[in-house]
């Protein structure tokens with residue numbers, strides 16, 4: 001007997017330490033700032049629908065866990081071995097019990113299936129023409145966004161108006177990718193020659209990270225993008241001004257623009273950037289359209305903050321940041337790179 005008491009005491013001594021070890025995990029779940037790609041803080045109707053199912057399922061699973069584990073612990077305690085106890089009656093099979101423990105889980109699963117199936121059908125619907133239409137095209141390894149109603153083509157950043165439903169028609173130019181906007185909606189795989197749809201209505205404004213979630217080659221992990229949700233006035237102003245022509249320095253002789261002018265010449269000439277990237281609205285080329293690249297929050301498919309330093313490093317040696325990236329840049333001097341950065345920055 002003293003033996004048993006001692007070992008029990010030893011066991012319970014570890015309980016506070018275990019709870020303490022679990023605390024960081026619980027706190028991690030609460031902090032969405034550090035983990036912006038969390039799905040636990042939905043910021044759109046679609047994400048909220050999915051989150052509701054998760055929460056209902058989690059609550060049901062917790063209740064089941066507590067009941068089952070509680071019954072198990074109770075049985076272990078109540079029917080524990082005692083010194084001199086006789087061997088318990090041996091049984092095999094209990095039809096009533098087996099029917100009950102088959103029916104109860106089946107009933108619980110059916111209860112979870114009802115909202116799940118309802119949400120699957122609801123989220124598979126396609127919004128009407130009043131929604132903002134966006135065509136999403138996956139490329140190795142960046143995302144292209146076209147707004148057919150507005151005649152806008154851009155890349156890396158999907159600008160959306162908060163409070164208005166955005167209807168995405170999604171496909172890919174090459175291999176399979178998967179579009180995931182954790183704060184606003186779920187995941188959708190994209191396939192060549194096929195269109196999948198996804199929609200959401202952003203509830204808040206802000207700049208949110210998003211990510212390709214289907215392995216699509218060497219740089220899959222750096223095939224990110226940003227969702228930039230702005231209020232409707234700001235969105236309308238952005239859309240109205242988007243297709244204004246980019247700055248053209250070729251005929252500009254002012255001294256202040258000398259660096260940008262040199263950059264433009266390199267962009268169109270020695271750098272061969274213009275072979276793949278357009279600085280003009282909606283001109284289709286193989287690389288991401290760079291109109292307004294100067295004011296984007298991120299470059300390199302949403303993976304680098306758009307600072308002059310990052311932009312210069314990216315142009316100097318894209319392979320250093322994204323091994324296997326399809327962008328080929330001929331060797332440029334630091335001064336030439338500075339000029340190209342000045343030219344890109346000028347296209348705000």
Ligand code: CUA
Pocket residue numbers: 138139141176177178212213214215216217219220221223
């Ligand atoms: Cu595209 Cu992974």
